[in-house]
Amino acid sequence: MPKKRGDKDRYLQIIEAMGEGVLLISRKHRIGLANASAGRMLGWKEPLRGKMLEELFSGSELESRVDDVFRDGGQQTFRITSYHDAIGSDAVVRGKGREKQYEFCITLLDEKYAVATFSDVTMLERLEMVRKDFVSNVSHELKTPLTAISGFSETLAEEDLSEEERKGFARIIQKNAAHMERIIGDLLLLTSLDRTEIEPTMEKTSDSRILQEVKAYTQYKAGSRDIAVEYASAGESIICNESLVVQALVNLVVNAISYSPQGTSVKVCTKRRGDMIDFIVSDEGYGIAEEDLPRIFERFYRVDKARSRESGGTGLGLSIVRHIAIIHKGTIKVESALSKGSVFTLSLPVS
Ligand SMILES: Nc1ncnc2c1ncn2[C@@H]1O[C@H](COP(=O)(O)OP(=O)(O)OP(=O)(O)O)[C@@H](O)[C@H]1O
Ligand SMILES: [Mg+2]
Missing domain, CATH: 1.10.287.130 (Signal transduction histidine kinase, dimerisation/phosphotransfer (DHp) domain)
Incomplete structure (x- = not known):
């Protein structure tokens, strides 16, 4: 009957168009049907039909959950963590692999099949x-x-x-x-x-004015730790929120002073690069290990808690710097080597 056939195609089209992943799962854990979202979420280019559940969600407790549904019937909702081939920038890296979290809702259809809908809840x-x-x-x-x-x-x-x-x-x-x-x-x-x-208020100022203020705010700190701070500005004008930029640089200079041994020196300079100005703060201090580098801009993150607390730090300074860079449509970068020193570069658009 043509009408029935049309209905079936329509249902399949609807399932295919759903944003959630849909899987038809047999009692033996074989995939009987999968929609496009399921393949996309799991990062599989080839069709999922005919594959085993354990191939798609390895290391998770999904199989035993499916068995529960076949035994107890009804519908079950739960979250699982899958370790296999997790893709996407939000996949969480833990141990050697990457993992993702999915929220599942599984309903028993009949003796042979259950249907699962799932979404990616990693983020x-x-x-x-x-x-x-x-x-x-x-x-x-x-x-x-x-x-x-x-x-x-x-x-x-x-x-x-x-x-x-x-x-x-x-x-x-x-x-x-x-x-x-x-x-x-x-x-x-x-x-x-x-x-x-x-939107922060933007005003016209100059890199030399900014450095002067940074110097005034950090002098006491440099003096207390016997660290010479040299300033050199390129003499450029810039449109920015001056007090925020000063605050960002004060945070960088105070860090450079706090995380350096006595008697070393810190350099603060500016360089014009196309339509950007780089504010560069370099020190000859303790440096930061490579594995810590991606995390130092997080709130409350401190590499060496004892050393940071001794200098009165809470781990908020660099996250403030990162925010100030972002609202200026600029960037903050760091290069560092243990016991050699660190170079922080705050790049801001000239206007
Ligand atoms: N120039 C640097 N040299 C070595 N380590 C640094 C340097 N700057 C930052 N760090 C490391 O990064 C961590 C985070 O820095 P951040 O400025 O965010 O926090 P803090 O200095 O501990 O506290 P706060 O700035 O809030 O007072 C510091 O605890 C320190 O371990
Ligand atoms: Mg700090």
């Missing part, structure tokens, strides 16, 4: 993880100074303290409160930089 899972990490990092970073503040203020309330002791405790409280203020200030700045709907 979602990752965002969820970033959010959880972020909250736990913020809490941890604020708890440390807060514990000191509450501990020392309790001691301060005791009566038999000398004037000297009292002052000493008050100074510790002040120092920790200042540290908390800085963390909160950095977080608020990051949040405001995240707001893509707000």
Whole structure:
């Protein structure tokens, strides 16, 4: 009957057009039908029909989940992690392989077949993880100074303290409160930089003016660590948000000073490159290992927690630099070698 045949083609067309992956799975785990989205999500160019489930989702618990559906009937929804040939830039690299997360919904059709719909939730899972990490990092970073503040203020309330002791405790409280203020200030700045709907105000200034300000803000730090900082500007004008660019460079220069042994030197210079200006901060410090390089721009990431904390760092500085580069449509790059030093290049469009 022609009408029935037309209906069937229509259903197949609809399944083929779905954004979710669709698989018909036999009791023996063989794929009876698969739509285009399933192939695309799994990165298979050849047809999936006839393949075994274990080929497509190796290392996952999907097979046993399918067995459950054939045994218990009904419908089951769950997430799996698959380790085999995960493709795409969002595939999570862990151990030696890459992995992806999929959300599945499997329904028993009849004695022989179950139908599965699935979607790739790797990105979602990752965002969820970033959010959880972020909250736990913020809490941890604020708890440390807060514990000191509450501990020392309790001691301060005791009566038999000398004037000297009292002052000493008050100074510790002040120092920790200042540290908390800085963390909160950095977080608020990051949040405001995240707001893509707000365009920063741009003004005309020059690289030499910017370097002068950076020098003024970082002099105290260089002096305290006996590190000579040299400045050389190309004498170019630039349209940017001056205070943000100064803030980014201050973060880079303070890092260069903090993560270098005493007596070494730091160089800050600018170079015109086509319609970009490169702000280059180089040091002769401890350097950064290759495996840490891709992560240093993440919020709260510190290579050497002890060393960074000793210098009062929270791991927010470079993520602020990266955000400032992005909102200027510029870039931030780093080259580094352990115990040789690091070169950070902030490239911004001239206008
Ligand atoms: N010039 C550098 N040389 C060596 N390591 C560096 C350098 N700059 C950054 N790092 C490493 O990268 C990490 C992240 O830097 P970032 O500026 O984001 O955080 P921080 O300096 O620890 O804290 P904050 O800047 O928030 O006070 C640092 O903890 C440090 O381990
Ligand atoms: Mg820093």
